Amino acid sequence: MHVTHLSLADFRSYTGVEVPLDPGVTAFVGPNGQGKTNLVEAVGYLATLGSHRVSSDAPLVRMGAERAIVRANVRQGERQQLVELEINPGRANRARINRSSQVRPRDVLGIVRTVLFAPEDLALVKGDPGERRRFLDELITARSPRMAGVRSDYDRVLKQRNTLLKSAALARRHGGRTLDLSTLDVWDQHLARVGAELLAQRLDLIAALQPLADKAYEQLAPGGGPLALEYKPSAPGGGHTREEMYEQLMTALTGIRKQEIERGVTLAGPHRDDLVLRLGRLPAKGYASHGESWSYALALRLASYDLLRAEGNEPVLVLDDVFAELDTRRRERLAELVAAGEQVLVTAAVDDDVPDVLAGARYAVSEGVVERR
Template identity: 90%
Template sequence: MHVTHLSLADFRSYTRAEVPLDPGVTAFVGPNGQGKTNLVEAVGYLATLGSHRVASDAPLVRMGAERAVIRAQVRQGDRQQLVELELNPGRANRARINRSSQVRPRDVLGIVRTVLFAPEDLALVKGDPGERRRFLDELVTARSPRMAGVRSDYERVLKQRNTLLKTAALARRHGGRSMDLSTLDVWDQHLARAGAELLAQRLDLIAALQPLADKAYEQLAPGGGPLALEYKPSAPGEAHGREDLCAQLMAALAEARKQEIERGITLVGPHRDDVVLKLGQLPAKGYASHGESWSYALALRLASYDLLRAEGNEPVLVLDDVFAELDARRRERLAELVAPGEQVLVTAAVDDDVPHVLAGARYTVSGGTVERV
């Protein structure tokens, strides 16, 4: 799978941009702040319905414009599809596939798949649990686009349940009458069902990712491993099947209910879980050096790429200003590993930041213009 044409309207710094793309390597080169990352960010948005740089859509719309449009022509084998997203901050986004307007934004998931390498990846190792949960859930959705609906259901139920708990906590603190919390049982069931589905997918992903990540780390830093990915659920137990996971979550919610009512927040569920990334016998966070942390983050991305490719639809590889962050050895090793990809998009401030093995098309990016060299 590869993108053959990218069109932007009022996206980030671009009033309009038309960028034809070929298979193989394409590098966008230009000084910082000129819009290189905006181009690959748009491709990533089509794949995940989110940005790797910001949490909301508002910064993605050019200042002074009401909406932004990302449009891409995508080829998979002999099949071509045109996918379009209209970003409307404060209102519902819109989507079209092959000019049809009768689709939801999440229906475009799976048409474009990406694996993105970026300086922000260091947060996978050194950052908060939310960074690792996001990594897992985006990869879960790339493997199975229907999981976007499950994630949305879980977030909706979690929000409703938290609202009920917060109201109950405030009433208790201010000496009001005790609330009828019988509806909490219903929300527990909804949360446990959606949570069990998400948790099952995460556990399956961890099992599939583990050997691939260990192999990738050995390729990047020979003799430096082994790696281990250890899932840490907020609902303790050994369950794996969906029904058993649902029962495990229900039991944990029942045990935590008193504390949840006191604090006004849901304390159990996939939104509270973490993944402990181990290097040897120790957690990488707090023990790994800067170089080891970088190698670990890169290994997770390479493992993601290998997993998606093995499952039948090779993703677009995006390397956003990542080579400038690496020493010469890691730079060359990473370049050699990704060079055979069907489509590789690279951003760099100068040509020298792009390893020679990644020869291919070059675009210069400056002042909102994108020109092929």
């Protein structure tokens, strides 16, 4: 699978830009702040309905504009599709596939698939649990686009349950009447049912990712492993089936209800879980060196790429200003491992930051102008 044409309107710094793309390597080169990352960010948005740089859509719309358009032609084998997203901050986004407007934004998931390397990836190792949960859930959705609906359902139920708990907590603190919490049992069941599905998918993903990540780390830092991925649930119980996971979530929610009412927030569920990354016998967070942390983060991305490729639809590989962050050895190893990808998009400040093995098309990016050399 590869993108053959990218079109942007009022996205980030671009009033409008048209970029034809070829298979193989394409590098966008130019000084920082000129719009290179905006191009690959747009491709990533089509794949995930989100940005790797910001948590909301508002910054994606050019200042002064009401909306942004991201459009791409995508080829998979002999099949070609046109996919378009209209980004409307504060309102519902819109989507079109092959000019049809009768689709939801999440219906475009799976048409474009990406694996993105970026300086922000260091947060996978050094950052908060939310970074690792996001990594797992985006990869789950890339493997199975239907999981976007499961994630959306979980977020909706969690929000409703938290609203009820917060109201109960406020009433209690201010000496008001006790709220009727009989509906909390129903929300518990909904949360546990959808949460069990999400939990099962995460555990399945980790089992598939573990050997690939260990292999990738050895390729990047020979003799530096082994590494291990350990899921740490907020509702322990060791369930293996979805029904067992449902029961362990229900048990956890029942056991901590008093604390939840006191604090006004849901304290157990996939939204509170973590992925513990171990290097040897120690957790990477807090113990791994800067170079080891970078190798770990890269290994997770390489494992994601290998997993998606093995499952039949090779993703677009995006290397966003990552080579400038790496020492010479890691730079060369990473470039050698990804050079044969069906489509590799690279951003760099100068040509020297692009390893020689990544030969291909070059675009100069300056002040919002994208020109092929």
